[in-house]
Amino acid sequence: MAKVTFREDWCKGCGLCVEACPKKILALSEKRLNSAGFHPAEMTDQEKCIACAFCATMCPHVVITVEK
Amino acid sequence: MSTVFERPKALSDVLMHYCPGCTHGIAHRLVAEVLDELGVCDNTVGVAPVGCAVFAYNYFECDMIEAAHGRAPAVATGVKRVLPNAVVFTYQGDGDLAAIGTAETVHAATRGENITVIFINNTNYGMTGGQMAPTTLPGQVTTTTPYGRDPKLIGYPIRVCELLSTLTGTAYAERVALNNVKNVRNAKKAIRKAFEYQLAGKGFSIVEILSTCPTNWGMSPVEATRWLEENMIPYYPLGVYKDIGGDK
Amino acid sequence: MADKVLVKGNEALGEAAIAAGCRFFFGYPITPQTELSEYMAKRMPKIGGTFLQAESEIAAINMVLGASSAGARAMTSSSSPGISLKGEGISYIAGSDLPAVIVNIQRGGPGLGGIQPSQSDYFQATKGGGHGDYHLIVLAPNSVQEIVSLTFDAFDLADLYRMPVMILGDGMLGQMMEPVVFPEHSERVLPEKTWATDTTKGLRKKNIINSLYIKPDVLEKINFERYARYAEVEAKEARYEGYLLEDAELVITAYGATSRISRNAVNALRAKGIKAGLLRPITLWPFPKDAYKSAAKTAKAFLTVEMSMGQMIEDVRLAIDCLRPVHFCGRTGGMIPTPGEIEAKAEEIARDF
Incomplete structure (x- = not known):
């Protein structure tokens, strides 16, 4: 069981986490905007997450916490 | 549940001002992680540059000084001479370190000043809107090389690690990149080693970090990581350029 | 010691x-x-x-x-x-x-x-x-x-x-x-330097010098x-030194090395019957304006002596609100004014008293 949480209001929607994810289970939200006006990154399938933390490794604004 | 990844303590709990996808934030985080892992944050003084990282003094939990453009190594020298047992680092961009501050950089290195320099090379002056830097690649378009950098007119980019590796006072010089997970992890190892060398009193250590500037390069953050890989790494090969190892 | x-x-x-x-x-x-x-x-x-x-x-x-x-x-x-x-x-x-x-x-x-x-x-x-x-x-x-x-x-x-x-x-x-x-x-x-970036030692929040x-x-x-x-x-x-200022009609003013030469000139002028005095600023900033204001009460004129084309003279004029004429005697380029030059200039000024 792995868990990825986003400090969503600090996400600038750069997509580097989406690109880094080996399981391709992250995406920039198409519908939602965060308080800064960015489409934030979100988890699409938490079940498949392997807690590799690639996403957090590439996140420039350090908004991702990974637990397992 | 155990935590696999969380924000390092040495990184202040504030939102950084950097543009979306700019890898300055990753470099900041790696420095903070190393300060945490070595347990030295409360014994550290950092020196911020002028350029995109000018607000770095807001982002680290250690004491911080904001230096004039290019002068961070001189400021760090003053601090280190007063506090020889403290960890002292500078965080500088390419314009700051390799243009206006070339003398300060080279002489801090040749003195073997026992400080660590974190050098962000993103091939342009980001803060002022993307002008030519000393590291701008031949042919690269910037706002002051609108037809591409022409080496016949304005010369060639400076390879900082290669330059500094010729100096006896340089203990450690390595070039890393932040374009993918593997390289980010290597970057952290290099940063850690640089700080460890300082703690061991070995002399001047520098980590050159190839970094992206999506905003001024005019591309998406992901495209920027590819541009870095395809254009910067061939000109600025990654690797260790100087390592005095266990000597001294 | x-x-x-x-x-x-x-x-x-x-x-x-x-x-x-x-x-x-x-x-x-x-x-x-x-x-x-x-x-x-x-x-x-x-x-x-x-x-x-x-x-x-x-x-x-x-x-x-x-x-x-x-x-x-x-x-x-x-x-x-x-x-x-x-x-x-x-x-x-x-x-x-x-x-x-x-x-x-x-x-x-x-x-x-x-x-x-x-x-x-x-x-x-x-x-x-x-x-x-x-x-x-x-x-x-x-x-x-x-x-x-x-x-x-x-x-x-x-x-x-x-x-x-x-x-x-x-x-x-x-x-x-x-x-x-x-x-x-x-x-x-x-005061203690509580603002210094001398590492937090875990005892305080970080300091920023900026x-x-x-x-x-x-x-x-x-x-x-x-x-x-x-x-x-x-x-x-603000600090200054006054020399024979009490009744001075001509206040010579100079700092540093030229004040030593000017002091000799003041002595020579006094011997000739000219009521000269010396006002020597010790702090150039803050400029001792009050000393100039009070010297202006007895002074008929000021004479600044400098090894320059005339720079401190502007502060002298400002200090006395241009109430008295302020003359200049100076050499530049590394030349040093002699007591004789200062005396000659002073005597020329004093002829109008």
């Missing part, structure tokens, strides 16, 4: 700095202050201090900024062209509210100028030199003993008001040998606060 010893001005300055607790000196060779750097290079290692020859004056002043940030008493010295290079760092030191002591042993200018004594950096020293709204405290000794006492004062005032202090001398003073006494320590009680304020209202507020401090300096720290 209460014994009198015979020393050169440059060396007296170095020894006084050490006695005042300065352990960090960052220098760069330039005539005519090199002797001070050489003296520090010899002395600092023997007392556990640091002498570092920087790669440039720019680097040296920034090393001072770093050392001062870390809480130490730090000093650099140079001569005119080198001080121009330090201008950037001095502005940052002022903008960061850091104490520092900068010595300028002036030489002729502009440009590379010459290497002979001069006072042509008065504007640079008192009106800024670097960019932005700021001041330096500027101290102008006229004897080797005063070099010693003002060097002590320089470090104390810098710490007290958290601002850079300049000791403004010239090649004549630097080379002059006189007997001096070195005080053991200063009498002042100084001169950048992106929001204009914040920068304005910081500048207002700094100028409130400057007002306090102006109210408390």
Whole structure:
């Protein structure tokens, strides 16, 4: 069981986490905007997450916490 | 549940001002992680540059000084001479370190000043809107090389690690990149080693970090990581350029 | 250390700095202050201090900024062209509210100028030199003993008001040998440097030394606060020496080396029946305006004597609100006015009394 949480209001929607994810289970939200006006990154399938933390490794604004 | 990844303590709990996808934030985080892992944050003084990282003094939990453009190594020298047992680092961009501050950089290195320099090379002056830097690649378009950098007119980019590796006072010089997970992890190892060398009193250590500037390069953050890989790494090969190892 | 010893001005300055607790000196060779750097290079290692020859004056002043940030008493010295290079760092030191002591042993200018004594950096020293709204405290000794006492004062005032202090001398003073006494320590009680970036040691929140304020209202507020401090300096720290001023009809005014020559001229003029006196500012900033105002009560005219094309003369006129004519006698380029030249000018002025 792995868990990825986003400090969503600090996400600038750069997509580097989406690109880094080996399981391709992250995406920039198409519908939602965060308080800064960015489409934030979100988890699409938490079940498949392997807690590799690639996403957090590439996140420039350090908004991702990974637990397992 | 155990935590696999969380924000390092040495990184202040504030939102950084950097543009979306700019890898300055990753470099900041790696420095903070190393300060945490070595347990030295409360014994550290950092020196911020002028350029995109000018607000770095807001982002680290250690004491911080904001230096004039290019002068961070001189400021760090003053601090280190007063506090020889403290960890002292500078965080500088390419314009700051390799243009206006070339003398300060080279002489801090040749003195073997026992400080660590974190050098962000993103091939342009980001803060002022993307002008030519000393590291701008031949042919690269910037706002002051609108037809591409022409080496016949304005010369060639400076390879900082290669330059500094010729100096006896340089203990450690390595070039890393932040374009993918593997390289980010290597970057952290290099940063850690640089700080460890300082703690061991070995002399001047520098980590050159190839970094992206999506905003001024005019591309998406992901495209920027590819541009870095395809254009910067061939000109600025990654690797260790100087390592005095266990000597001294 | 209460014994009198015979020393050169440059060396007296170095020894006084050490006695005042300065352990960090960052220098760069330039005539005519090199002797001070050489003296520090010899002395600092023997007392556990640091002498570092920087790669440039720019680097040296920034090393001072770093050392001062870390809480130490730090000093650099140079001569005119080198001080121009330090201008950037001095502005940052002022903008960061850091104490520092900068010595300028002036030489002729502009440009590379010459290497002979001069006072042509008065504007640079008192009106800024670097960019932005700021001041330096500027101290102008006229004897080797005063070099010693003002060097002590320089470090104390810098710490007290958290601002850079300049000791403004010239090649004549630097080379002059006189007997001096070195005080053991200063009498002042100084505030703790709680602002220093000397590592948190886990005991406090981080300190930031900075001169950048992106929001204009914040920068304005910081500048207002700094100028409130400057007002306090102006109210408390202006100093001067008066000589035969009580009944002086002609007030000769000069600082540093030219004040010594002017004093001889005053004596000669008195012997000729001309009521001359000497007003010597010891602090050039803050300028001792009140002393000029009160001298203007008896004075029919002022005569400023400078080794420049006339710089301090503007402050003299401002200080007395142009109530009296202010004349000028000066040499420039490294030439030194003689007592005879000053007397001749004074006699010409006094003919109209």
